[in-house]
Amino acid sequence: MPIRRLPEGTINRIAAGEVVERPASVIKELVENAIDAGAKSIDIEMSGGGRDFISVTDDGRGMARDDLLLAIERHATSKLVGDDLLNIATLGFRGEALPSIAAISRLTIASRPHDADDAWSLHVTAGKVKDPEPTAFGKGTRVEVRDLFFATPARLKFLKTDRTETSQAADAVKHLAMSRPDIGFSFTDSGRPVFRYGAEEDLLEDGSLKRLSAVMGRQFSENAISVAVKKDGISLRGYAGLPTFNRGNAQAQYLFVNGRPVRDRLLAGAVRGAYQDFLARNRHPVLALFLDAPAERVDVNVHPAKTEVRFREAGLVRALIVTGLRDALAKAGHRASSSVADAALHAFRPGGGAYSNHGQRFNSGLAEAAAAFQSPFDHLAPGARDTVNTDGVVGETQTGGALADNFPLGAAIGQLHETFVVAQTADGIVIVDQHAAHERLVYERVKKALAHDGVATQGLLIPEVVELGEDGAARLMARVEEFAGLGLVMESFGPGAVIVREVPALLGDTDIQGLVRDLADEMAEYDSALSLKDRLDDVCSTMACHGSVRAGRRLTQTEMNALLREMEVTPHAGQCNHGRPTYIELKLPEIERLFGRR
Amino acid sequence: MKITIEQVALLSALSHVQSVVERRNTIPILSNVLMSAEGDKLALTATDLDMAIDESVTADVGQAGATTVQAHLLFDIVRKLPDGSQVELKLAGDASRLVLKAGRSTFSLPCLPREDFPVMGEDELPCKFSIGAPELRRLIDKSKFAISTEETRYYLNGIYLHDAESGGVAMLRAVATDGHRLAQVETPLPDGAAGMPGVIIPRKAVNEVRRLIEGREDEIAASLSDTRIRFDLGEAVLTSKLIDGTFPDYSRVIPEGNDKELDVGCGEFKAAVDRVSTISTEKSRAIKLGIGAGRLELSATSPDSGTASEEIPVGYGGETMEIGFNSKYLLDITGQIDGETARFSLADAVSPAIITDPEDESALFVLMPMRV
Numbered sequence: 001m002p003i004r005r006l007p008e009g010t011i012n013r014i015a016a017g018e019v020v021e022r023p024a025s026v027i028k029e030l031v032e033n034a035i036d037a038g039a040k041s042i043d044i045e046m047s048g049g050g051r052d053f054i055s056v057t058d059d060g061r062g063m064a065r066d067d068l069l070l071a072i073e074r075h076a077t078s079k080l081v082g083d084d085l086l087n088i089a090t091l092g093f094r095g096e097a098l099p100s101i102a103a104i105s106r107l108t109i110a111s112r113p114h115d116a117d118d119a120w121s122l123h124v125t126a127g128k129v130k131d132p133e134p135t136a137f138g139k140g141t142r143v144e145v146r147d148l149f150f151a152t153p154a155r156l157k158f159l160k161t162d163r164t165e166t167s168q169a170a171d172a173v174k175h176l177a178m179s180r181p182d183i184g185f186s187f188t189d190s191g192r193p194v195f196r197y198g199a200e201e202d203l204l205e206d207g208s209l210k211r212l213s214a215v216m217g218r219q220f221s222e223n224a225i226s227v228a229v230k231k232d233g234i235s236l237r238g239y240a241g242l243p244t245f246n247r248g249n250a251q252a253q254y255l256f257v258n259g260r261p262v263r264d265r266l267l268a269g270a271v272r273g274a275y276q277d278f279l280a281r282n283r284h285p286v287l288a289l290f291l292d293a294p295a296e297r298v299d300v301n302v303h304p305a306k307t308e309v310r311f312r313e314a315g316l317v318r319a320l321i322v323t324g325l326r327d328a329l330a331k332a333g334h335r336a337s338s339s340v341a342d343a344a345l346h347a348f349r350p351g352g353g354a355y356s357n358h359g360q361r362f363n364s365g366l367a368e369a370a371a372a373f374q375s376p377f378d379h380l381a382p383g384a385r386d387t388v389n390t391d392g393v394v395g396e397t398q399t400g401g402a403l404a405d406n407f408p409l410g411a412a413i414g415q416l417h418e419t420f421v422v423a424q425t426a427d428g429i430v431i432v433d434q435h436a437a438h439e440r441l442v443y444e445r446v447k448k449a450l451a452h453d454g455v456a457t458q459g460l461l462i463p464e465v466v467e468l469g470e471d472g473a474a475r476l477m478a479r480v481e482e483f484a485g486l487g488l489v490m491e492s493f494g495p496g497a498v499i500v501r502e503v504p505a506l507l508g509d510t511d512i513q514g515l516v517r518d519l520a521d522e523m524a525e526y527d528s529a530l531s532l533k534d535r536l537d538d539v540c541s542t543m544a545c546h547g548s549v550r551a552g553r554r555l556t557q558t559e560m561n562a563l564l565r566e567m568e569v570t571p572h573a574g575q576c577n578h579g580r581p582t583y584i585e586l587k588l589p590e591i592e593r594l595f596g597r598r
Numbered sequence: 599m600k601i602t603i604e605q606v607a608l609l610s611a612l613s614h615v616q617s618v619v620e621r622r623n624t625i626p627i628l629s630n631v632l633m634s635a636e637g638d639k640l641a642l643t644a645t646d647l648d649m650a651i652d653e654s655v656t657a658d659v660g661q662a663g664a665t666t667v668q669a670h671l672l673f674d675i676v677r678k679l680p681d682g683s684q685v686e687l688k689l690a691g692d693a694s695r696l697v698l699k700a701g702r703s704t705f706s707l708p709c710l711p712r713e714d715f716p717v718m719g720e721d722e723l724p725c726k727f728s729i730g731a732p733e734l735r736r737l738i739d740k741s742k743f744a745i746s747t748e749e750t751r752y753y754l755n756g757i758y759l760h761d762a763e764s765g766g767v768a769m770l771r772a773v774a775t776d777g778h779r780l781a782q783v784e785t786p787l788p789d790g791a792a793g794m795p796g797v798i799i800p801r802k803a804v805n806e807v808r809r810l811i812e813g814r815e816d817e818i819a820a821s822l823s824d825t826r827i828r829f830d831l832g833e834a835v836l837t838s839k840l841i842d843g844t845f846p847d848y849s850r851v852i853p854e855g856n857d858k859e860l861d862v863g864c865g866e867f868k869a870a871v872d873r874v875s876t877i878s879t880e881k882s883r884a885i886k887l888g889i890g891a892g893r894l895e896l897s898a899t900s901p902d903s904g905t906a907s908e909e910i911p912v913g914y915g916g917e918t919m920e921i922g923f924n925s926k927y928l929l930d931i932t933g934q935i936d937g938e939t940a941r942f943s944l945a946d947a948v949s950p951a952i953i954t955d956p957e958d959e960s961a962l963f964v965l966m967p968m969r970v
Binding site: 445448449452456457458459460461462464502505506509510511512513514 | 746747748749750751775776777778779780846848851882883884900901902922924948950964965966967968969970
């Protein structure tokens, strides 16, 4: 068959395959257009999972008659200034969305520029354009898409159920709404309002957090700490969830680069790295981070859907995220998840069992915390009261009062079941899991020692050659100095192999092949050396576990107070190595409420 | 099958064979010991499919026959029987139970048929030689500690036994390494061992042989092919598969031209290392040697436990240097030096050190330093 040039319609349908994957991508493209048009309020409607009808209405600057015709041409856009692909300040720039959508659906655009008196509408059916007609329309633009994918029946077959497609579309809008609190969004599905976010007036911290909490739930704002760091012209702001407020998957991690929602392995890897000490491997933090970098230092032209980005200085960005998050978490070291205390309170209330599911929904650790919290009191029958260790309480009441007022974690009152330390603070009580808390203290000490002295390395008499394939070897070699800092000294050994010369002495006689392979895989997936740190931390935490006070050990008053004082000065003492809380604090008003005093 | 045997004889034989049997097995018969009675002998066999020990003891055989019973169970019973008692073993009617009687005790133990017991194939073992038990003990003792426990480098999980030439003399050489340190011990090549294949004897077999030759002074007959090795100790015979792998070319990691020679008093050095390392962190056990003319300063630092240092007089005339080692490795190696002096041959702080006994050239140890 001779080679021929494909007709325009086919070209558009092929392009549509990349850009328009499902109804959610149509909505994403249209909403991005609306945002780029300077809209203050955007209304999205859809029905039939987006198959039947999608409409996006904005109050942006609108288009004149001739612009309408150009807008549905491929590679026609108003967003690129000159020909500079390096300096992209808008969400879109490819000029592909509208023609792609137009090629596979029945599209109607109605628009009126702010300064014009007449509105025009344009109909396109599977790429066939009718002449624009005058129409009645307020200021802004409305794009209606009917019978999406009718021109590409194959794609239609691959769509999921209406419900799934709708929720995907809603997610896409939520994503965009998170980065633009200044714009109002409403989303309606088959006439039923799904959500409505009013435009936030206050564009500083507060408005942003309000919008995030509207999208991600109230609990997020209660358990989030603010992150704001800036370095070399790149700034990171946003909110990071406390480690005790964690999830089973990484779905609730929202990352934005210059306002653009992205799913990027570099960013995801940096987040994992930052939370590594605080969460078990299978738990994931909840956060929303906004990274702003000068446009010329980020390449967004990587993927048609623009969910991936490239940074000119990837190392700087990673470091910024890791240090930014770590600093923020260090400051919040003493705020365990508010939901933990909530759950505990629910457990206390008569009929509290009915509420306990509430806690479990967002944190499996809570149920445990609640149960652990509840059990001592369940058993506090008169006969069992002697299990409360009230060593020296009487003698120390006076000093205890002073301690309670002067220290955040207060004065130890006693020990319950030789496992939990109860302390009185100025305005409430604190219950400490003695093993978890002490383990964390020892762990921090071991880690500090490691960081201070560096990792001792054991030279290998017989260096180990690991075959990895060229990609893997090159990825490891690119970060060879970072590994050396962690005690793993490698050199390149021909194409596709590395030779390991020294290993961290802590690991002893270890499976070097396995370690290096894991690292290469992680470099591919997350772009950071998690498993090496993991293994070192594992050793540290085993040492910490062995070196710490166990549950079941009776502590004297002095020991308990010493534990509390040390927790106050140790960073990250609020949670154990696995993201569970080491202590919970109940405020007096909350306790009073339990007894109906308030 | 029906036999009567002295408790002491049965216990000694059982203690030899039962250690081959793993505590947990997926194949039930592997937990058992095969007992077969014939003539005036009771033969016991135990195996883990990789190695087998056969041992014969004199017994009063009333009726020849064979069966298998759980090895650890039988061993525990016989161990607890009164010394010097006579043990009667009798297969019950349908061969499903072995009845053991001694004094007033009676045990009835479940049996599995002997036909199911795996037998290690009888391979041709062309290379045969005999070696004195003390010599074999020395080869094993001085190299065993360096065997790797890391399963992924399986070819290091044993002692590499081969013939080698040392100073123009043919030697039988044992080498073991875990990648951090290496031990090389040799003894004059016994007759018949010339041209033997280089073989890697797995750790478990090494340990079993070592147990069997404890305290013996006689000659042990060894025979081997490139897949199997057998040690014949008269009444007991141990056969083991060999590790199917290539031992690395260890001669390349033994440095030549380490010109700085440090002579330390072995006992004094060991005691000092042991003392100073009390401070070093539990996991890395790092200890630093600061070497100067005529003196050696050992030191360790730990953020938790403080610092330690000790100075001992040594024989050293080279330039001052510092080098770090894992203190456990140092103790392991110097523990293998029988003489009064241990000689360290060093090049620099990152190159391997050679440790030898200046009066005994047949053993040599290589240790990779730590960077602290």
